[in-house]
Amino acid sequence: MTCIFSVSWIVTLSLIYNGSKNSCILITIRWCYFLCFTSALQDRDNKFLTKSVEEAYKAVECGDGHPFGAVVRNDAVVVSCHNTVLRNPNLTAHAEINAISEACQKLNQNYLADYEIYACCEPCPMSLVAIQLSKIKRLVYGAKAEAAVAIGFDPSIADAPNQKSELEIKKADGAVAVTAEQVFENARGKFLMS
Numbered sequence: 001m002t003c004i005f006s007v008s009w010i011v012t013l014s015l016i017y018n019g020s021k022n023s024c025i026l027i028t029i030r031w032c033y034f035l036c037f038t039s040a041l042q043d044r045d046n047k048f049l050t051k052s053v054e055e056a057y058k059a060v061e062c063g064d065g066h067p068f069g070a071v072v073r074n075d076a077v078v079v080s081c082h083n084t085v086l087r088n089p090n091l092t093a094h095a096e097i098n099a100i101s102e103a104c105q106k107l108n109q110n111y112l113a114d115y116e117i118y119a120c121c122e123p124c125p126m127s128l129v130a131i132q133l134s135k136i137k138r139l140v141y142g143a144k145a146e147a148a149v150a151i152g153f154d155p156s157i158a159d160a161p162n163q164k165s166e167l168e169i170k171k172a173d174g175a176v177a178v179t180a181e182q183v184f185e186n187a188r189g190k191f192l193m194s
Protein backbone atom coordinates (compact mmCIF):
# COMPACT_ATOMS: atom_id res chain seq x y z
CA MET A 1 0.00 0.00 0.00
CA THR A 2 2.65 2.48 1.13
CA CYS A 3 4.52 1.45 -1.97
CA ILE A 4 1.69 2.27 -4.39
CA PHE A 5 1.23 5.65 -2.69
CA SER A 6 4.92 6.47 -2.96
CA VAL A 7 5.02 5.51 -6.61
CA SER A 8 1.98 7.53 -7.58
CA TRP A 9 3.27 10.55 -5.68
CA ILE A 10 6.72 10.41 -7.24
CA VAL A 11 5.33 9.88 -10.74
CA THR A 12 2.87 12.76 -10.39
CA LEU A 13 5.41 15.15 -8.90
CA SER A 14 8.06 14.34 -11.47
CA LEU A 15 5.66 14.74 -14.40
CA ILE A 16 4.60 18.15 -13.11
CA TYR A 17 8.15 19.21 -12.39
CA ASN A 18 10.12 17.71 -15.25
CA GLY A 19 7.78 17.38 -18.19
CA SER A 20 8.74 14.24 -20.08
CA LYS A 21 12.52 14.39 -20.31
CA ASN A 22 13.93 10.87 -20.60
CA SER A 23 16.67 11.16 -18.00
CA CYS A 24 14.18 12.45 -15.46
CA ILE A 25 11.89 9.52 -16.13
CA LEU A 26 14.81 7.18 -15.58
CA ILE A 27 15.67 8.85 -12.28
CA THR A 28 12.00 8.68 -11.33
CA ILE A 29 11.85 4.97 -12.05
CA ARG A 30 14.95 4.42 -9.92
CA TRP A 31 13.40 6.38 -7.07
CA CYS A 32 10.18 4.40 -7.34
CA TYR A 33 12.13 1.17 -7.27
CA PHE A 34 14.07 2.36 -4.20
CA LEU A 35 10.94 3.46 -2.37
CA CYS A 36 9.11 0.24 -3.23
CA PHE A 37 12.03 -1.79 -1.97
CA THR A 38 12.35 0.14 1.30
CA SER A 39 8.61 0.16 2.01
CA ALA A 40 8.32 -3.58 1.26
CA LEU A 41 11.23 -4.16 3.65
CA GLN A 42 9.55 -2.00 6.27
CA ASP A 43 6.28 -3.96 5.91
CA ARG A 44 8.15 -7.25 6.23
CA ASP A 45 10.09 -6.02 9.28
CA ASN A 46 6.87 -4.90 10.96
CA LYS A 47 5.17 -8.21 10.23
CA PHE A 48 7.87 -10.43 11.73
CA LEU A 49 8.64 -8.09 14.61
CA THR A 50 4.94 -8.17 15.49
CA LYS A 51 5.09 -11.98 15.41
CA SER A 52 8.01 -11.88 17.86
CA VAL A 53 5.98 -9.62 20.16
CA GLU A 54 3.09 -12.14 20.05
CA GLU A 55 5.55 -14.88 21.06
CA ALA A 56 6.67 -12.76 24.02
CA TYR A 57 3.12 -12.56 25.35
CA LYS A 58 2.68 -16.30 24.73
CA ALA A 59 5.73 -17.08 26.91
CA VAL A 60 4.11 -15.38 29.89
CA GLU A 61 0.55 -16.56 29.21
CA CYS A 62 1.46 -20.24 29.09
CA GLY A 63 3.94 -19.95 31.95
CA ASP A 64 6.86 -21.15 29.82
CA GLY A 65 9.12 -18.26 30.61
CA HIS A 66 9.85 -14.59 30.32
CA PRO A 67 8.34 -12.08 27.86
CA PHE A 68 10.69 -12.50 24.92
CA GLY A 69 10.02 -13.83 21.41
CA ALA A 70 12.10 -14.38 18.28
CA VAL A 71 11.53 -15.33 14.65
CA VAL A 72 14.17 -16.83 12.35
CA ARG A 73 13.13 -16.60 8.72
CA ASN A 74 13.90 -16.50 5.03
CA ASP A 75 11.50 -16.66 2.08
CA ALA A 76 10.94 -20.40 2.55
CA VAL A 77 11.15 -21.05 6.29
CA VAL A 78 9.75 -19.31 9.35
CA VAL A 79 10.56 -20.52 12.86
CA SER A 80 9.13 -18.58 15.77
CA CYS A 81 9.85 -19.28 19.43
CA HIS A 82 9.52 -17.75 22.85
CA ASN A 83 11.61 -17.80 25.99
CA THR A 84 11.18 -21.11 27.90
CA VAL A 85 13.55 -20.69 30.88
CA LEU A 86 10.79 -21.75 33.31
CA ARG A 87 9.36 -24.77 31.42
CA ASN A 88 12.15 -27.17 32.38
CA PRO A 89 14.41 -24.88 34.33
CA ASN A 90 16.88 -23.93 31.62
CA LEU A 91 18.71 -20.66 31.92
CA THR A 92 19.89 -20.70 28.30
CA ALA A 93 16.43 -21.17 26.76
CA HIS A 94 16.18 -17.61 25.49
CA ALA A 95 13.83 -16.99 22.56
CA GLU A 96 16.66 -16.34 20.10
CA ILE A 97 18.57 -19.49 21.15
CA ASN A 98 15.39 -21.59 20.95
CA ALA A 99 14.61 -20.22 17.48
CA ILE A 100 18.15 -20.73 16.19
CA SER A 101 18.38 -24.29 17.51
CA GLU A 102 14.91 -25.18 16.21
CA ALA A 103 15.80 -23.78 12.76
CA CYS A 104 19.10 -25.70 12.71
CA GLN A 105 17.31 -28.94 13.67
CA LYS A 106 14.61 -28.40 11.09
CA LEU A 107 17.10 -27.63 8.32
CA ASN A 108 19.69 -30.15 9.50
CA GLN A 109 22.47 -27.56 9.25
CA ASN A 110 24.46 -25.34 11.62
CA TYR A 111 24.62 -22.14 9.63
CA LEU A 112 21.78 -19.83 8.74
CA ALA A 113 23.60 -17.49 6.40
CA ASP A 114 20.62 -16.47 4.29
CA TYR A 115 18.32 -16.01 7.29
CA GLU A 116 17.20 -13.00 9.29
CA ILE A 117 16.27 -12.93 12.96
CA TYR A 118 13.58 -10.73 14.51
CA ALA A 119 13.68 -10.30 18.28
CA CYS A 120 11.08 -8.35 20.20
CA CYS A 121 13.90 -7.13 22.47
CA GLU A 122 17.58 -6.36 21.91
CA PRO A 123 19.38 -9.72 22.39
CA CYS A 124 21.50 -10.38 25.49
CA PRO A 125 25.24 -11.01 24.95
CA MET A 126 24.74 -14.82 24.93
CA SER A 127 22.06 -14.64 22.24
CA LEU A 128 23.96 -12.07 20.21
CA VAL A 129 27.02 -14.29 20.04
CA ALA A 130 24.82 -17.28 19.08
CA ILE A 131 23.31 -15.13 16.30
CA GLN A 132 26.80 -14.25 15.11
CA LEU A 133 27.97 -17.88 15.29
CA SER A 134 24.97 -18.97 13.21
CA LYS A 135 26.06 -16.47 10.52
CA ILE A 136 22.54 -15.05 10.36
CA LYS A 137 22.83 -12.01 8.09
CA ARG A 138 20.46 -9.52 9.67
CA LEU A 139 18.99 -8.80 13.10
CA VAL A 140 15.98 -6.56 13.67
CA TYR A 141 14.90 -5.89 17.25
CA GLY A 142 12.04 -3.90 18.76
CA ALA A 143 12.70 -2.81 22.34
CA LYS A 144 15.99 -1.69 23.87
CA ALA A 145 17.33 -4.14 26.49
CA GLU A 146 16.94 -1.33 29.05
CA ALA A 147 13.15 -1.73 28.78
CA ALA A 148 13.50 -5.29 30.15
CA VAL A 149 16.04 -4.20 32.78
CA ALA A 150 13.51 -1.57 33.92
CA ILE A 151 11.09 -4.33 35.04
CA GLY A 152 13.76 -6.30 36.90
CA PHE A 153 15.82 -8.29 34.41
CA ASP A 154 19.55 -8.69 35.04
CA PRO A 155 21.32 -5.53 33.84
CA SER A 156 23.98 -7.71 32.17
CA ILE A 157 21.50 -8.43 29.36
CA ALA A 158 21.99 -4.84 28.25
CA ASP A 159 25.79 -5.17 28.05
CA ALA A 160 25.88 -6.25 24.42
CA PRO A 161 29.48 -6.92 23.39
CA ASN A 162 30.43 -4.60 20.61
CA GLN A 163 32.05 -7.20 18.38
CA LYS A 164 32.90 -6.65 14.80
CA SER A 165 30.92 -8.91 12.53
CA GLU A 166 29.13 -8.94 9.19
CA LEU A 167 25.77 -8.92 10.93
CA GLU A 168 23.50 -6.01 9.99
CA ILE A 169 21.55 -4.81 13.04
CA LYS A 170 18.46 -2.63 12.82
CA LYS A 171 16.67 -1.07 15.78
CA ALA A 172 13.04 -0.74 14.70
CA ASP A 173 11.27 2.57 15.13
CA GLY A 174 7.69 3.80 14.87
CA ALA A 175 4.56 2.05 16.14
CA VAL A 176 5.98 -1.48 16.08
CA ALA A 177 8.88 -0.43 18.34
CA VAL A 178 6.42 1.10 20.81
CA THR A 179 4.39 -2.14 20.72
CA ALA A 180 7.59 -4.06 21.51
CA GLU A 181 8.47 -1.72 24.40
CA GLN A 182 4.96 -2.18 25.84
CA VAL A 183 5.55 -5.94 26.27
CA PHE A 184 7.52 -5.23 29.43
CA GLU A 185 5.09 -2.79 31.01
CA ASN A 186 2.25 -5.25 30.28
CA ALA A 187 4.23 -8.22 31.62
CA ARG A 188 5.41 -6.51 34.82
CA GLY A 189 4.79 -8.84 37.78
CA LYS A 190 3.04 -11.55 35.69
CA PHE A 191 5.82 -14.15 35.66
CA LEU A 192 8.45 -15.63 37.97
CA MET A 193 11.96 -14.23 37.83
CA SER A 194 13.79 -17.53 38.48
Ligand SMILES: *[C@@H]1O[C@H](CO)[C@@H](O)[C@H](O)[C@H]1NC(C)=O
Pocket: 088, 090, 091, 092, 093, 094, 097, 098, 101
Ligand atom coordinates in the same frame (compact mmCIF):
# COMPACT_ATOMS: atom_id res chain seq x y z
C1 LIG B 1 18.16 -25.61 27.20
O1 LIG B 1 17.82 -24.70 26.17
C2 LIG B 1 18.76 -24.67 25.10
C3 LIG B 1 18.33 -23.54 24.18
O2 LIG B 1 17.14 -23.81 23.52
C4 LIG B 1 18.78 -26.01 24.43
O3 LIG B 1 19.72 -25.98 23.38
C5 LIG B 1 19.16 -27.06 25.44
O4 LIG B 1 19.08 -28.32 24.83
C6 LIG B 1 18.22 -27.00 26.63
N1 LIG B 1 18.72 -27.92 27.64
C7 LIG B 1 18.00 -28.96 28.03
C8 LIG B 1 18.65 -29.84 29.05
O5 LIG B 1 16.88 -29.20 27.60
